[in-house]
Amino acid sequence: MELESRYLKTAIQVKAREKEPAHRRWRWPRQAVGYLLIAPAVIYLIMIIAYPLFNTIRMSVTEISYPEKKTEFVGLQHYNRLLSLKPVTLPPLTDEKTGAVQLDEEGNVVFPRSRSVLRTDEYEGFSEWFTIDAFGKRHVMAAKDPIFWRSLKNTIVFTIASTILHALVGGFFALILNEKWVSKRIRNVARGLLILPWLFSMAASALMWALLYHPLGPPNYLLQASGLVSRPINFLGDRDLAIWSLVAVNVWKYFPFYMVMILGGLQSIPLDLYDAARVDGASRFQRFRFVTLPLLRDVLVATSAIDLITTFGVFDVVMLLTQGGPFRSTQTLAFYTWRVGFTDINIGYGSAISVLMLLMVGTGALLYLRLVTRKEAIYGQTTTRI
Amino acid sequence: MVRQLQGFKGRIPLGYVLMAALVVIAMMMVLFPIIWMFFTSIRPIRETLSHPPVWIPREITLEAYNQLLSAPRQIRFLRNTYFIAIPTALLSIGLGSLAAYGFSRFRIRGGRVILLSILSLQMLPAVALIIPFFNMALWLDIHHTFLAVILADTGFALPISIWMLKGYMDSIPVDLEEAAMVDGCSRLQALYKIVLPLALPGLVGTATFAFLWAWNEFMFAVILAAGYPDVAPLTIAISEFITESGRDWSSIMALNVIATLPLMVLFIFLQRWVVQGMTAGAVK
Numbered sequence: 001m002e003l004e005s006r007y008l009k010t011a012i013q014v015k016a017r018e019k020e021p022a023h024r025r026w027r028w029p030r031q032a033v034g035y036l037l038i039a040p041a042v043i044y045l046i047m048i049i050a051y052p053l054f055n056t057i058r059m060s061v062t063e064i065s066y067p068e069k070k071t072e073f074v075g076l077q078h079y080n081r082l083l084s085l086k087p088v089t090l091p092p093l094t095d096e097k098t099g100a101v102q103l104d105e106e107g108n109v110v111f112p113r114s115r116s117v118l119r120t121d122e123y124e125g126f127s128e129w130f131t132i133d134a135f136g137k138r139h140v141m142a143a144k145d146p147i148f149w150r151s152l153k154n155t156i157v158f159t160i161a162s163t164i165l166h167a168l169v170g171g172f173f174a175l176i177l178n179e180k181w182v183s184k185r186i187r188n189v190a191r192g193l194l195i196l197p198w199l200f201s202m203a204a205s206a207l208m209w210a211l212l213y214h215p216l217g218p219p220n221y222l223l224q225a226s227g228l229v230s231r232p233i234n235f236l237g238d239r240d241l242a243i244w245s246l247v248a249v250n251v252w253k254y255f256p257f258y259m260v261m262i263l264g265g266l267q268s269i270p271l272d273l274y275d276a277a278r279v280d281g282a283s284r285f286q287r288f289r290f291v292t293l294p295l296l297r298d299v300l301v302a303t304s305a306i307d308l309i310t311t312f313g314v315f316d317v318v319m320l321l322t323q324g325g326p327f328r329s330t331q332t333l334a335f336y337t338w339r340v341g342f343t344d345i346n347i348g349y350g351s352a353i354s355v356l357m358l359l360m361v362g363t364g365a366l367l368y369l370r371l372v373t374r375k376e377a378i379y380g381q382t383t384t385r386i
Numbered sequence: 387m388v389r390q391l392q393g394f395k396g397r398i399p400l401g402y403v404l405m406a407a408l409v410v411i412a413m414m415m416v417l418f419p420i421i422w423m424f425f426t427s428i429r430p431i432r433e434t435l436s437h438p439p440v441w442i443p444r445e446i447t448l449e450a451y452n453q454l455l456s457a458p459r460q461i462r463f464l465r466n467t468y469f470i471a472i473p474t475a476l477l478s479i480g481l482g483s484l485a486a487y488g489f490s491r492f493r494i495r496g497g498r499v500i501l502l503s504i505l506s507l508q509m510l511p512a513v514a515l516i517i518p519f520f521n522m523a524l525w526l527d528i529h530h531t532f533l534a535v536i537l538a539d540t541g542f543a544l545p546i547s548i549w550m551l552k553g554y555m556d557s558i559p560v561d562l563e564e565a566a567m568v569d570g571c572s573r574l575q576a577l578y579k580i581v582l583p584l585a586l587p588g589l590v591g592t593a594t595f596a597f598l599w600a601w602n603e604f605m606f607a608v609i610l611a612a613g614y615p616d617v618a619p620l621t622i623a624i625s626e627f628i629t630e631s632g633r634d635w636s637s638i639m640a641l642n643v644i645a646t647l648p649l650m651v652l653f654i655f656l657q658r659w660v661v662q663g664m665t666a667g668a669v670k
Binding site for chain 1: 423602625628642
């Protein structure tokens with residue numbers, strides 16, 4: 001009946017349309033409408049993202065001189081400088097007469113100064129990145145741009161540490177929120193409160209933490225009062241500690257993302273699986289290990305992949321709290337790019353660093369997903385960071 | 387509450403109490419920075435930086451807020467943030483809903499590939515774009531204007547908006563539009579008379595995300611607006627404050643509290659959508 005009236009209406013419309021003048025009757029072909037609808041967004045993204053991206057790649061093979069703004073093609077010169085590494089092995093100094101290995105007062109083997117070797121013509125343009133003493137010899141890794149390599153190391157440490165801690169803290173709270181609470185309302189309030197850090201901008205979070213990291217801040221007081229340290233800790237000024245202080249801020253801000261994702265995953269696990277496991281005599285831990293974890297796998301893989309990719313480009317927390325210092329110990333690749341491009345105004349070189357970053361993110365993401373995932377899990381999930 | 391506790395047959399197990407204590411401690415640790423910010427804004431500075439710390443404010447003063455509300459320079463940063471975030475949200479859902487409708491309802495050749503490449507654009511480290519984007523802004527003579535920041539922010543908020551809205555529109559049955567079109571609606575009429583009203587919750591959620599994105603964005607603000615108080619958003623004001631010497635913690639924290647309050651209110655009302663969006667689109 002309903003169907004019939006539909007056809008009837010269509011027939012009436014067709015009749016009505018036949019009476020219209022020809023130009024009114026013309027309509028966009030059905031397919032074209034689809035393309036027209038997506039066109040504005042696609043054109044926008046091409047102009048605002050894809051075209052600048054193409055420009056970055058193009059500029060990475062040029063050198064722009066100022067102030068005359070002359071662009072010169074330099075090929076892969078920037079990449080060569082960034083990626084050049086040369087290992088040097090130095091044998092210990094020996095006594096000229098006896099040929100025995102020289103020892104200092106404390107009985108340590110004495111090596112020639114690496115700088116004296118790096119000053120030779122063969123190592124022109126190279127300087128020391130790191131040094132390891134092993135197998136009775138000194139191994140020096142020389143690089144044309146050791147700052148790039150140090151930034152890369154900082155970025156990797158920051159990214160991996162943040163991702164693991166995000167997952168642990170977020171997972172902890174998700175598991176707790178998934179337990180039986182005294183009242184559902186209290187549980188929902190707790191969830192809301194725990195999402196709060198995610199709501200603050202990184203700038204606002206950095207500001208709160210800057211006050212906590214103050215020498216007179218509460219964490220320092222508690223550490224001193226409990227006798228763990230005697231002098232206030234300089235959280236952001238200590239070469240070894242600063243990067244971990246930044247990781248803490250990052251973990252605090254972004255764990256809610258994992259919490260929400262994992263909570264969603266936990267709530268989609270059918271309860272009868274747990275009942276079945278219980279009947280089979282599985283302990284609490286076994287139920288977690290053999291029911292919860294395998295079923296959370298896809299969520300964890302997707303979430304951590306997004307997290308790894310976005311954290312690799314970390315810039316804001318570094319810029320806000322340490323500006324890469326002290327002694328470049330917190331300088332990440334993104335911050336180095338910014339510094340080269342906007343402080344040193346070395347546009348070609350800065351572009352080359354960002355192209356390398358893109359390649360690293362791309363291959364890193366592919367490798368990671370290859371290693372840990374079944375294909376279909378990824379396509380359902382995508383991303384951004386707020 | 388009492389009734390539920392009786393589920394334990396009169397006795398509350400020790401493990402449960404320990405667990406509850408652990409939860410309370412962990413939550414305190416998470417919330418402490420926020421509480422400390424609030425306390426700092428309502429008490430005199432000497433109490434903030436005293437040794438040992440004053441845990442609960444003894445002397446409450448609203449002087450910082452008073453000062454703020456009478457200082458247009460500080461409030462301007464807040465205004466700038468809104469001038470950037472609101473247009474970004476509108477532009478994102480405007481372009482986003484059209485595209486999402488196209489992807490959801492039409493067979494587009496290579497549609498899946500286009501959609502996936504749009505989404506992968508989002509994952510790019512933004513730092514890879516700052517140099518050419520800055521050049522482009524110079525060339526168009528729009529650097530240090532709201533427009534430049536809005537354009538950049540929308541570029542990154544748009545892909546996720548398309549994704550979220552497409553998911554939402556996929557869940558609306560096609561029959562409704564077909565019926566409307568049979569009744570004489572055009573395609574576009576069907577979109578804004580049938581689909582958009584039904585997708586309203588999705589639109590609100592997506593707009594909230596785009597808004598928050600622009601609100602929090604820092605890198606493009608640094609290159610396009612830093613040093614220009616007429617366009618610099620709050621994030622820039624905060625970053626300049628952190629590196630400043632002789633800082634007035636009370637007033638900056640008060641500014642931060644004022645800035646965050648609307649977000650909290652928004653969040654309380656939209657929590658369901660925000661959480662849904664976070665899981666559906668996996669927005670970190």
